[in-house]
Amino acid sequence: MNTSDLIEQIANTTRRPKTEVKDILDAALDAIVDAAKKDEDVTLTGFGKFSVRHLAARKERNPATGESIEIAASRKLAFTAGKGVKNALVLPKTPAKRAAAAKKAPARKRS
Missing domain, CATH: 1.10.1220 (Arc Repressor Mutant)
Structure with a gap:
């Protein structure tokens, strides 16, 4: 969308x-x-929270050359889903596998 x-x-x-x-x-x-x-958080009750995350400066390697490079400190906007969103995204449990396993005929005893 x-x-x-x-x-x-x-x-x-x-x-x-x-x-x-x-x-x-x-x-x-x-x-x-x-x-x-x-640097303020925005909380939408039941939906989620937008917050700023601070990333420290760090050293990384350039994969093409193997050279060490400095990456500057930065900020990013992060979203954390609220309880209402998390609950809406839960997949229903499928008891079909358990039911199929329960319907199997019991093993025969060997004499």
């Missing part, structure tokens, strides 16, 4: 014009980025 698909789905669900939905979505994303610039 891309941005235009998301906008269309929200517009259909809320019965709002796509232009209005686009403006609201852009404002929400801008607010998340602005908070990240200030």
Whole structure:
């Protein structure tokens, strides 16, 4: 799903014009980025949390030359899924294998 698909789905669900939905979505994303610039977390209860992770400077190797290179310290925006999202993504358990194993005929005794 891309941005235009998301906008269309929200517009259909809320019965709002796509232009209005686009403006609201852009404002929400801008607010998340602005908070990240200030090292603030954004928590959407039941959905998840956006937070800034700080990566320290480190040395790595260039795979092509084997030369050691310095990688500068940086920040990245990370997302941690909330309980509601995690629960929505849980796959149903498939008891079919257990049921099939239970239906097998017992082994015969050898005399």
